[in-house]
Amino acid sequence: MPLAGDPRPRTAWTPLTGPAHSIALEVLLDGPLPRIELARRLELSPGSLTRLSRPLLDTGLLVETDSVCDPVSGRWTRPLDVDESAHAFVGVKLTADTAHAVLTTLRARVVAAVEAPLDGRAPAAVAATVARLVRELAGDGLERLRAVGVGLGGLVDDAVVRSALYLGWEDVPFGALLEAELGLPVVVDNDVLSLTRAEQWFGAAGRCTHFAVVVVGAGTGHGLVVHGEVLDRPDAGVGLLGHHPVDPHGPLCPEGHVGCAEAVLTTAAIELRAGLALRRAVTFEQVLELADRDPLARRVLDDAARSLGTLIAAVANTAMPEKVVVSGENARLAEVAHDALWEGIRAGRHRLASPLVVDVQLTGFAEWARGAAVTAIQTFVLGRRR
Structure with a gap:
């Protein structure tokens, strides 16, 4: 079935379902893959894999790479890949x-x-x-x-x-x-x-079927993947996590909430607090640069990172993901104020809770x-x- 509005016939990725498509998808996400590994993953016999993959090779959707020695069987094989x-x-x-x-x-x-x-x-x-x-x-x-x-x-x-x-x-x-x-x-x-x-298919959470992404930057937000599916609900674009409380003594956000993530963790919020402390206008990047030599800048970042830890703990407590990916333009906050971040996480988690995996991904507009x-x-x- 072609994409809506596509004037050209769609051939490369048809059929969209069935074993042949599963082969192509496995190779796309993890290739190049030896045939024996593909057969194991998809529970196919070697003969079935050969039969199903042949049309994919004939159309050019899949290609064979140079021969390598399979470490398990000891045989030489030509793994399958896509022409990306x-x-x-x-x-x-x-x-x-x-x-x-x-x-x-x-x-x-x-x-x-x-x-x-x-x-x-x-x-x-x-x-x-x-x-x-x-x-x-x-x-x-x-x-x-x-x-x-x-x-x-x-x-x-x-x-x-x-x-x-x-x-x-x-x-x-x-x-x-x-x-x-x-x-x-x-x-x-x-x-x-x-x-x-992007994190699910080609990023830090590849092959992870249950994870969360927490984004901090000009705004705050989060995404959830459960059972391998992105939770794409109507409320996903409303920014609900941004109004979760993280600091009972924090400032007001534009919606009138006290100490919510939007009021504490956004670029504007951190720049405003740092500017008040330093008595001059500063950018978020300048606050990061000042952290090692200015105690006021360090205090602003530590407080923000501790609040970010509180937010991550809340996501982990409710969604119970295998890992949390921290991303967005302000993700460096989690690195520069690492200790304060984990103070916030530990304070918000039960002592018997499973260890939490937090993966920080620095993100720009690209x-x-x-x-x-x-x-x-x-x-x-x-x-x-x-």
Whole structure:
């Protein structure tokens, strides 16, 4: 079944279900893989694997790599892999004033990155800017471009942006607007969910079926994967975790909540508190640089990291994930104030609770855009977002 709006026949990843597709997906996520390992994972006989993989090799979806010696059987074998450069994808992260775009392979390896300021926030103008970046990235390889993914902070429902406050959008069919500009399939997703999908398939949580992503930056948010599926609920774009209380003595957020994550952990919140303490305006990056030599900067960061630990503990206590991935522009907070972070985590966890795995992933706008590309890749490969 082709993606909605795709004018070209879809052949490379059909069928979308069944053993043949399972073989292709295993190879995509973990390849190159020896045939004996593939057969073991999928509980197939060697004969069945050969029969099912032959059409995939004939169409070029799978390729054989150079011969290697299998450490288990001692036999020489040619592992199966995908030709990841045969399919290209573009991911776009929209902020209030800039479009950040990356070109990736089928495995979400970033090949090129560009960005451009938005010429106003009118949906048509934003679509025109994004389309220009897509064409710039694709260059002469437009025929390899399969889909475009767009990630933004807000509530998204089937490529319609129901609400994106920082863009001033309500009920904007942005996916349809961009498809009309490009003649390519477009998927639009909440940016935190896209980042979660990227960690699931090609990131720190690869092959983990139950994990959480906690994002701290201009805003706060989280994504959950349970039984291998991203929890893509209508409330995912509302930013519910941002209003979880982390400091009973903290400041007010714009919604009037005392000491919630939005009031304590965002870039603006940390910069404001540090500016008051240091009696001058400072950026988040400057506060990080000052941490080792200025006790006031260190206090601001430690307090924030302790609150982040409280937030992580709350997510771990309620969702009970195998691991928590900390990401976003302010993820360095978890490294620079590591001890304070774990003070907050330990204070919020039961002494008999399982040890918590916390994986810190430093994220810039290119990584956010890559997340949007992964949403496009998943939709292309699965016929849906996972």
